[in-house]
Amino acid sequence: xxxxxxxxxxxxxxxxxxxxxxxxxxxxxxxxxxxxxxxxxxxxxxxxxxxxxxxxxxxxxxxxxxxxxxxxxxxxxxxxxxxxxxxxxxxxxxxxxxxxxxxxxxxxxxxxxxxxxxxxxxxxxxxxxxxxxxxxxxxxxxxxxxxxxxxxxxxxxxxxxxxxxxxxxxxxxxxxxxxxxxxxxxxxxxxxxxxxxxxxxxxxxxxxxxxxxxxxxxxxxxxxxxxxxxxxxxxxxxxxxxxxxxxxxxxxxxxxxxxxxxxxxxxxxxxxxxxxxxxxxxxxxxxxxxxxxxxxxxxxxxxxxxxxxxxxxxxxxxxxxxxxxxxxxxxxxxxxxxxxxxxxxxxxxxxxxxxxxxxxxxxxxxxxxxxxxxxxxxxxxxxxxxxxxxxxxxxxxxxxxxxxxxxxxxxxxxxxxxxxxxxxxxxxxx
Amino acid sequence: xxxxxxxxxxxxxxxxxxxxxxxxxxxxxxxxxxxxxxxxxxxxxxxxxxxxxxxxxxxxxxxxxxxxxxxxxxxxxxxxxxxxxxxxxxxxxxxxxxxxxxxxxxxxxxxxxxxxxxxxxxxxxxxxxxxxxxxxxxxxxxxxxxxxxxxxxxxxxxxxxxxxxxxxxxxxxxxxxxxxxxxxxxxxxxxxxxxxxxxxxxxxxx
Numbered sequence: 001x002x003x004x005x006x007x008x009x010x011x012x013x014x015x016x017x018x019x020x021x022x023x024x025x026x027x028x029x030x031x032x033x034x035x036x037x038x039x040x041x042x043x044x045x046x047x048x049x050x051x052x053x054x055x056x057x058x059x060x061x062x063x064x065x066x067x068x069x070x071x072x073x074x075x076x077x078x079x080x081x082x083x084x085x086x087x088x089x090x091x092x093x094x095x096x097x098x099x100x101x102x103x104x105x106x107x108x109x110x111x112x113x114x115x116x117x118x119x120x121x122x123x124x125x126x127x128x129x130x131x132x133x134x135x136x137x138x139x140x141x142x143x144x145x146x147x148x149x150x151x152x153x154x155x156x157x158x159x160x161x162x163x164x165x166x167x168x169x170x171x172x173x174x175x176x177x178x179x180x181x182x183x184x185x186x187x188x189x190x191x192x193x194x195x196x197x198x199x200x201x202x203x204x205x206x207x208x209x210x211x212x213x214x215x216x217x218x219x220x221x222x223x224x225x226x227x228x229x230x231x232x233x234x235x236x237x238x239x240x241x242x243x244x245x246x247x248x249x250x251x252x253x254x255x256x257x258x259x260x261x262x263x264x265x266x267x268x269x270x271x272x273x274x275x276x277x278x279x280x281x282x283x284x285x286x287x288x289x290x291x292x293x294x295x296x297x298x299x300x301x302x303x304x305x306x307x308x309x310x311x312x313x314x315x316x317x318x319x320x321x322x323x324x325x326x327x328x329x330x331x332x333x334x335x336x337x338x339x340x341x342x343x344x345x346x347x348x349x350x351x352x353x354x355x356x357x358x359x360x361x362x363x364x365x366x367x368x369x370x371x372x373x374x375x376x377x378x379x380x381x382x383x384x385x386x387x388x389x390x391x392x393x394x395x396x397x398x399x400x401x402x403x404x405x406x407x408x409x410x411x412x413x414x415x416x417x418x419x420x421x422x423x424x425x426x427x428x429x430x
Numbered sequence: 431x432x433x434x435x436x437x438x439x440x441x442x443x444x445x446x447x448x449x450x451x452x453x454x455x456x457x458x459x460x461x462x463x464x465x466x467x468x469x470x471x472x473x474x475x476x477x478x479x480x481x482x483x484x485x486x487x488x489x490x491x492x493x494x495x496x497x498x499x500x501x502x503x504x505x506x507x508x509x510x511x512x513x514x515x516x517x518x519x520x521x522x523x524x525x526x527x528x529x530x531x532x533x534x535x536x537x538x539x540x541x542x543x544x545x546x547x548x549x550x551x552x553x554x555x556x557x558x559x560x561x562x563x564x565x566x567x568x569x570x571x572x573x574x575x576x577x578x579x580x581x582x583x584x585x586x587x588x589x590x591x592x593x594x595x596x597x598x599x600x601x602x603x604x605x606x607x608x609x610x611x612x613x614x615x616x617x618x619x620x621x622x623x624x625x626x627x628x629x630x631x632x633x634x635x636x
Contacts, residue, residue, distance in 0.1 A: 222460050230456045317488060329466055426498065
C-alpha cells in the first residue's frame, strides 16, 4: 500500500514537472505534414494571410479555435473570425480537427521562431537579347574573308613593287601593266602560265566550291525554315516543362485533338501553376522570376493580392513569334494527325521535350509530307476511322487484286495514308 | 588576269548570298513569294500583316461576355465562383444522360491532373514536388475525397480552388464528369454515379 502511494505521488510530481512545452521542431514537422504551406507563406499572402507575427496579432486561444475548426468558430459568432473570412473573399480554411490543441501550440511556436530570410540584393533583370550571336558569326566570318582578300591584294602590290625595284637595279625592268598585281600573288610557276588556262582553272575550282556551297546552304533552302529558332518574348523552356516536369503536351496545347491548330496556350493555363510557383527553379530566395513576372505583367496580375482583386483591368496579349508557318496555299490539320492517326507530337516537331528554345525541326516541304504519306503505315486494324479502308485491303489481299501496293519496302503488309487519299492534290491545296 | 579576280570575287559573293537563304536562330532565311506563304486573309495565328482593325493586331477575338456556344446552351453551370456557390454545388449531380467512358476519364486524368496529383492521386506529381503548395489532404484515397460531393469537385474543376486553377478551359462539361467519376474510382468510394435522377438536382446536360 505504501509503495503504491509513493508511486502515485511520484507519478503525480512527474506529470506536474513534465509541463507542456511547445517545440518548434515538432511544429515544423506538423506544419509540413499538414501542408500549411500550400495556402500560407511567412512573409506574404498566398491563399491565406502571411503567418509571421500572427502570435502578436491574435491570442493563442483564438488561434487554436480558428485553426482547428474555423467553420464552427465563425458560426459561434466571433466578430474577428468572420471579418477575416470576409477579407479573404470567403476562401474557407480547411478544418484541422485532427490536430490537438497542443499540436497547434507546437505549430505556433514554429511560426514564432522561424528565422527571417536574409535580405538579398535585388535581382538584376536581364533584358537584352543575346541570341543574335548565331547569325552574327556568319557575318564575322564573311568580314574576315574580306579582310583576308584585301591583305592579299596589298601584299601582292608590295611584292610587285619590290620586284620592279629589283628589276630596275638589275637593269632588266619589265614592262608590267597596272592590273597585274594578281600575278604577284601567285607562285612563279603559275604566274608564267597561260592566262586563259589559269582563268579556266580558277573558275572550275571556285565555281565548284561555290556550287556545292550554294546547293547545300542556299538554293534548296529558300523558303525552308528548318532550324528557325526565334527568341520569344518569354523565354519559356519546353525542356523544363515538357521534359523535366513531364507535362503532357495537351495540358497546354488543348486544341491539338480538336482543331486545325494545336493552339498557343492562353495565360490562364500558365497561371494554373504559376499562381503558386513564382520563383525560378534555380533561384534562391523568394524573388519572382523575371520570366514569370512577364506573365503577371501580361495579365496585369498582382501577386501581392488575393483572389479576383489580384487581376487588374489592363491585360495585354503576349505576342509570341510564330515558328511553323505552312504556306497559305497548303492546308494542315493537327486533329487529323494527332487524334485520328495517333501520331506523337515528336514525329514532326522533333525532341521538343529537350529543346530550351523551340526550333523548327522538320522542313515542312511538300516532299517531306509526301514521303510520310507514301510510306508510313497506319494502324487501320484498331481504328474505326479506317474501317472501310481496312476492309477493302483485306478483300484485295484475299482476291489477289492490286496486291503489290500493300507491301512496303521491307516486304511487310501495311496500309499507307496514300491509300486513303493522302496524295490527292485537293486534300491539302484548295 | 583581272578576270580571275572578278570571277573569284563573284563566286565568293554568290556563296555568301546563297548562305543568306538558310534559316537559323532569329532569322527565317530567305523566302520566295512570301505573299503566297503568309495569309492575306485574317487567320487565327496569322502574323504576316498585323490586323489593323482589332486591338493589339490580333486576329482572334474573345467572344462577347455571356456568349454561349451553339449546342452548349444546356451545359451552363448555374453557380457562382463563391463560397455560397461552392456550398450550393453539393446538390449538383451527374447529368441524366451521363455516359461514362472509363478510358476517357483515365486519359484526361493523365493529362490534366497527374502533373500535380500524381499518377494515382498520391499528390506526388512533379509540380507538387517542385514547390507548388499541396492540398491539406494527403492523397485521393483520403476520406476528404471519398466524401466530398461530386458537385463540389465539379465546382472546383470549373472555377479552381485555392492553388488550383480552373480547368474548364480544357475539360468540357461531360469530360469533367468523366474525370470526376475516375477520381471517385481512384478514391475507392465506389464507381457508380450517385442517383442522377434526383429531381432537385440541377442537371447541366438536359
